[in-house]
Amino acid sequence: MNRTKTVFILSAFLSAAWGAGAAIAQDAADDHQHHHEQGANGQDDHDHAPPKKSSAYEVSTANYAMPKIALTDQNGQKVRFDHLLTEDRPTLVQFIFTSCTTICPVMGAVFGGAQEEIAAVAPNYRMISISIDPEYDTPEKLREFALKQNAQPDWVFLTGSTGDVATVAKSFDALYQGDNKMYHQPFTFIRWRKDGEWVRIRGLLSVADLVTEFSSARKVEAP
Amino acid sequence: MIRKLIFNAAFGALVLLSPAQSFAADPIVGDATAGRRLYWEGVSSGGVPIKARTEGDIEISGTQFSCVSCHRPSAYGGSEGGVYVPPIRGDLLFEASHGDRNRIFKELFLEAQSGEFWQKMRDPRSRPAYTDESLAAALVSGVDPAGRSLENTMPRYQLSDKDAANVVAYLKTLTADPDPGVTRGSIHFATIVTPGADKADTDAVLATINAFFKWKNLHTKGDLSSPGFSPLYRSEFLNTYRNWTLHTWELKGEPETWSDQLDAYYKAQPVFAMVGGLVEGPHAPIADFCDRTGTPCIFPSTELPQTRDVAYRYNIYFSRGRELEGQAMAYFVAGKNKGGAEVRQYYLEDRLGVASAIPFLKTAEYYGARVISQGFPDKEKLIEAVSACCDKNADALVVWPGAEALEIVPRLAGKGIQKIAVVGLPSDAIEPANAIGGKSGKNFRFAWPYEKPGVMHPREFDVRAWMSARKVPVTNPRLQFEAYFALTMIEHSLQHLLGDFNREYLIELIEHEAEKNLNIGTYPTLALGPGQRFASKGAYVMRLDADAERGYSPDSDWIVP
Numbered sequence: 001m002n003r004t005k006t007v008f009i010l011s012a013f014l015s016a017a018w019g020a021g022a023a024i025a026q027d028a029a030d031d032h033q034h035h036h037e038q039g040a041n042g043q044d045d046h047d048h049a050p051p052k053k054s055s056a057y058e059v060s061t062a063n064y065a066m067p068k069i070a071l072t073d074q075n076g077q078k079v080r081f082d083h084l085l086t087e088d089r090p091t092l093v094q095f096i097f098t099s100c101t102t103i104c105p106v107m108g109a110v111f112g113g114a115q116e117e118i119a120a121v122a123p124n125y126r127m128i129s130i131s132i133d134p135e136y137d138t139p140e141k142l143r144e145f146a147l148k149q150n151a152q153p154d155w156v157f158l159t160g161s162t163g164d165v166a167t168v169a170k171s172f173d174a175l176y177q178g179d180n181k182m183y184h185q186p187f188t189f190i191r192w193r194k195d196g197e198w199v200r201i202r203g204l205l206s207v208a209d210l211v212t213e214f215s216s217a218r219k220v221e222a223p
Numbered sequence: 224m225i226r227k228l229i230f231n232a233a234f235g236a237l238v239l240l241s242p243a244q245s246f247a248a249d250p251i252v253g254d255a256t257a258g259r260r261l262y263w264e265g266v267s268s269g270g271v272p273i274k275a276r277t278e279g280d281i282e283i284s285g286t287q288f289s290c291v292s293c294h295r296p297s298a299y300g301g302s303e304g305g306v307y308v309p310p311i312r313g314d315l316l317f318e319a320s321h322g323d324r325n326r327i328f329k330e331l332f333l334e335a336q337s338g339e340f341w342q343k344m345r346d347p348r349s350r351p352a353y354t355d356e357s358l359a360a361a362l363v364s365g366v367d368p369a370g371r372s373l374e375n376t377m378p379r380y381q382l383s384d385k386d387a388a389n390v391v392a393y394l395k396t397l398t399a400d401p402d403p404g405v406t407r408g409s410i411h412f413a414t415i416v417t418p419g420a421d422k423a424d425t426d427a428v429l430a431t432i433n434a435f436f437k438w439k440n441l442h443t444k445g446d447l448s449s450p451g452f453s454p455l456y457r458s459e460f461l462n463t464y465r466n467w468t469l470h471t472w473e474l475k476g477e478p479e480t481w482s483d484q485l486d487a488y489y490k491a492q493p494v495f496a497m498v499g500g501l502v503e504g505p506h507a508p509i510a511d512f513c514d515r516t517g518t519p520c521i522f523p524s525t526e527l528p529q530t531r532d533v534a535y536r537y538n539i540y541f542s543r544g545r546e547l548e549g550q551a552m553a554y555f556v557a558g559k560n561k562g563g564a565e566v567r568q569y570y571l572e573d574r575l576g577v578a579s580a581i582p583f584l585k586t587a588e589y590y591g592a593r594v595i596s597q598g599f600p601d602k603e604k605l606i607e608a609v610s611a612c613c614d615k616n617a618d619a620l621v622v623w624p625g626a627e628a629l630e631i632v633p634r635l636a637g638k639g640i641q642k643i644a645v646v647g648l649p650s651d652a653i654e655p656a657n658a659i660g661g662k663s664g665k666n667f668r669f670a671w672p673y674e675k676p677g678v679m680h681p682r683e684f685d686v687r688a689w690m691s692a693r694k695v696p697v698t699n700p701r702l703q704f705e706a707y708f709a710l711t712m713i714e715h716s717l718q719h720l721l722g723d724f725n726r727e728y729l730i731e732l733i734e735h736e737a738e739k740n741l742n743i744g745t746y747p748t749l750a751l752g753p754g755q756r757f758a759s760k761g762a763y764v765m766r767l768d769a770d771a772e773r774g775y776s777p778d779s780d781w782i783v784p
Contacts, residue, residue, distance in 0.1 A: 105283075110278065
């Protein structure tokens, strides 16, 4: 049973649509103030600025059947994808590729930046990043990517044959448009229990967004 | 409401003035070289990774990503995953933006994107011109001169005044001037002919390329001759049309001298890009020239591409060629013996032989094989050694006959060879082995970095029909289709450049397009990504098969070593 809710969390205390004039002017004044403070007291304002929510992302829930497919992890070891997901651990999944510009560096960084807070919520968490450019993303390339994000051992990076990766992406309903990986969407999937429903998130998240969605995934009931 | 809006805008403008004033009091002269380094590597002038915050609260470091990761080498930006990244070239930043319909034309009409993306594209994003000060301030505060917040994805950087000034100085060096090889009426391209290449193949490739140029220019002429009648949008872009001019650069003598010859050709007539070309011998001297002059070198037909330090540079290839053959064969023979294969490798010490043998050794050992490897300067010595091969322990014999496959392969005989489980060979050994027929060659296996025989891709019919209509005989489908593919990549990307004749931008568009362009059928898939330089990344291993249409069939899955 799918239920879809759409959450729009708008920047800087405002609840108007993207691009509305009032929002922009107010937003700008607000930002300028931060900047002004920075100039005035010589401190950088990153320590005390309230975290800004990302502009918009969509959340829904769904059931996905996991394919019986073996992928390869960043250490060159074969990993049965369905077995990995039968571990009873709160799990976060994302699709990336290492040469990707714009969205994957941010997606990698949000998992990387959220690791500590995620661990505080659920120490037995599991993070999985699956490459949708598996022929280029060799285990070595995945290790480099993992290193950049300061990935901890509970975060596994997967590659495999093009067909197998496509099967996995399809099982998450995350195939991209036009057979072109450059059109892939920023999806994050969260599942609290091994037989639970998946929370499906489309859009770029801040660390606070990810931790919030992760914590609320606990409440998603088993189907 | 309106009053509040005006107040806020005025307040925003006022606040913006304060950092500007502090810059004015103590003007900092930016260093474009240091700015370029920050743009590409995310390091400050002090050599440490810069810090920033994206999506509100994600702390990032310059080692994770920097300006180039989104705005790309060209600084023309791009789009990915529904996020639009605007161009940030100096000429565009330092003039007022009024939402140029033509500039966003390709994003609006030529790209498959989400509704949210289109909504953002249609927002006019007007803003006054940036100044040095407001641009430096925007990098830190994320606010543009109109007082609007930049996208959340755009990191807010913790930059010193000096580092911000350096980035500004670098962006200023990126101007609207077209790159070399482009005049008001023409765009110049070169293709390469090397000595030693088969005459018939060279002629076939050149006939294909010339036919394409003729066809392309005929279309351009048609569009330009009736601008008022030009259908739909075309009349808006008449100033972006150019006549394609082809220069055939024929290289002579030893490869060591090619680079100088290319310099001389280029000095006489700069070209915007090099396209296709049949390269017999190492591509490295040509690759060096392309990197040195910043000339995109698009899909030459070569078995010896430059394989080291190519990411984000100017040469784009179909595959790693003979190196890939060596690696795929290594994966194949090592994988056949899980406990660690005992392998003998004999190779001719010429360019082709060495190009496979060294990667083979490295990869086979990586996969746990024990390799005894020996090179021979002379083909007779190589044949002699192979005939005496091999001791009982050997699981596989791999022979790289270099440029002498035609001579050496028919003479691969001996009791030892017949007993051994696998005799590994390069792709060009398949025809001479096939020609012998009979029982010999039963254990021969061939690295094959191409599509399987008998698989038809829809585009192949299309290309054949195109050739047939232009009376270009198809005598070497692989080479001619490769040339055709290279040309369609250029054609598509130029169409997307829409008058921004920038070579880095051309390459970025090819990276983007390769995957969705219909495959010409010579490789199972052709796909690139940002910075990627080899469109096909794997190989099959073939065996002789009398029942197969062309006498051979795959003995492995697609191997990506």
